[in-house]
Amino acid sequence: MDVLTAIAILTLGAALLGAALGFAAVHFRVEGNPLTEKIAALLPQTQCGQCGYPGCKPYAEAIAQGGADINLCAPGGEDGVRKIAELLGLEIKPLAEGAAQKPPAVARIVEDRCIGCTLCIQACPVDAIVGAAKQMHTVISSLCTGCELCLPPCPENCIEMLPVQETTENWAWRYPARVPALPPLALSPAASGENSC
């Protein structure tokens, strides 16, 4: 009798848990692969395709499914590889051969050579180029990710990549040298005006 009660209780428990799990599987299902999203969040989203996949998300999917190496994204650089490796618990490795990180640059259309063919607009993955058919086109440099996808379609070869210039606005302190050196400064001898104080 006791045995039967035990079996009944256990069966009931199993049934309840099974029902709960089944309910959760249906109602709390996560859309898409959460790992893909996490990896995609670490990629620079330039959509440049230098990794060999047609965009950042496809590459993230390929990594998540274990098919792709983690060191193919050139714009992400070594830092990007390190972050993906940390996320997935893998060894950090150098960037794949041929995938060198370039200094940041933005595209510029040499405007008097542009014929207004709209081919670059169709190529730009982030809609950073404005212009209409037979009109001059312009790159909105604050939106340009520097992916270079607009270069090959241009029949006039009039798009160039300008390296981002260092200005007092975007300058950042350098890594300190072990022994800080004074910059040379020759102060001119008392140049002008008498001191009144």
Add this chain to the structure above:
Amino acid sequence: MLKRPLAFRGGIRLAHHKYESAHSPIASAPLPERLILPLRQSAGRAPEPIVREGDRVKKGDRIAAAEEWISASLHAPTSGTVRAIGPFPVAHPSGLSAPAIVIEADGADEWGEKTPLLDSPARSAANRAALSPEETQRFLQNMGVVGLGGAVFPSHVKLSRAPNTPLQTLIINGAECEPFITCDDRLMRERADDVISGTLFLRDLLEVKETLIAVENNKPEAADALRAALARADAAREIRDVAVMELPAIYPAGSIKQLIFALTGKRAPAHVLPTALGVQCFNAATVYCVWRAVAHGEPVTHRVVTLTGNVEHPGNMEVPLGMPMGQLLALARPRPETDACIVGGPMMGFLLTDERAPVVKGSNCLIARSDAFFPPLEPETSCIRCTSCAQVCPQGLQPYELYWWSRAKNSEKAARYQLMECIECGCCAYVCPAHIPLVQYFRFAKGEVRAAEKAQDMAARAKERFEFRQLRAEREKAERAEKLARAAALQAEKLALAAVTDTDSPANAQTPTTENAP
């Protein structure tokens, strides 16, 4: 109101080196032939030039206008001709050039039209109350008033009220805690009436409960001058809620969070602005400029600069903005063994890389450097984890942990130890027995953190735009397909109709529909 200021955590006592430059009155610097006015003289967006090469300008004329809210206008410090607009060396740790307007002075120093906000300094309280805060804010933005204490944040922005915390305390910061600098000291001593008038103006505008003027106790003359000026103002109309407080001279007493704690006992947690605590702070020299602007219609065109260090004649000078720093320091006659010029104080300043770089609104002090004043740095050795740095850090950070991660170029980890809360005061580096230039590591790591944030923003925006583009492409495709289908259906109908009327054969009508459908 606290009776006596509280002691904030950490901080260090430094040799003041104030007496050298504080003993003589503020002198006027001679007008240089050429003034170089970098457009960026405040935090936020640089104003846009509104003059062109060859234009004649008078003293006080606006030459660059603010186009965004967090930005302040720029004015001609003297009359003359605009000679150039373009890149010019500026006082910046990078040594890079920045866009500037160059004015050739005509020597007449002739004022343009002055339009004060208050018609006369004695404008009645009732009239003053009629001024809307927005009007005052716009006015100060147009007058180019920014914080002259060093952070150069546009002052009008700080007059906006926080949405849900009423302002209770206004603090006027006359602490001037860095050694060597005495420009605010002299200003408070000599022009105390204007400082007090400006303070009362801001007090009325912000409708605060109490106003505290903070002065370090190594400047008793300034405190006395302010008290006397306050008494004079009190004779005109009763003032009960304004007090001059003397702080113990512990560096960095003038830093905002430390100052707020010392005067009100309120502690601002990480990433919280003082306004969220109901406190707003203005530098004493800024308050002076506010008053000169609202009561006299004078924009910010000059500032007091301390010239000190290894010079024959240390002192303070009222300098037109745009005067080359090398030329200015030469007025104090640097002694022969001077090997560099420090812009700002010895703790937070940087070395001048080009002596043509001009004085800007944020330049408070030039120090002629020599080994006698500043013994050369000893070579950096390894951290011994003595925690001296943590004991003096006024922000309660653990500089040795920040150093560990910054040195390893792992700015994410450093950020987790609240790197961004570091105020770069230099206390930690000052006491470090291993002579580690800690602040230099922190500045580097902060730059990395900011760059990572920017990259993250950029990526998020690129992703959004890319996804939107894909969505649009899909929608366009669907629309095109639908249009085609509709056209095909229409044609089929027509054909069917024709077929019915012409030949009555249903077989003909069906063919085009199936062929044309995509």
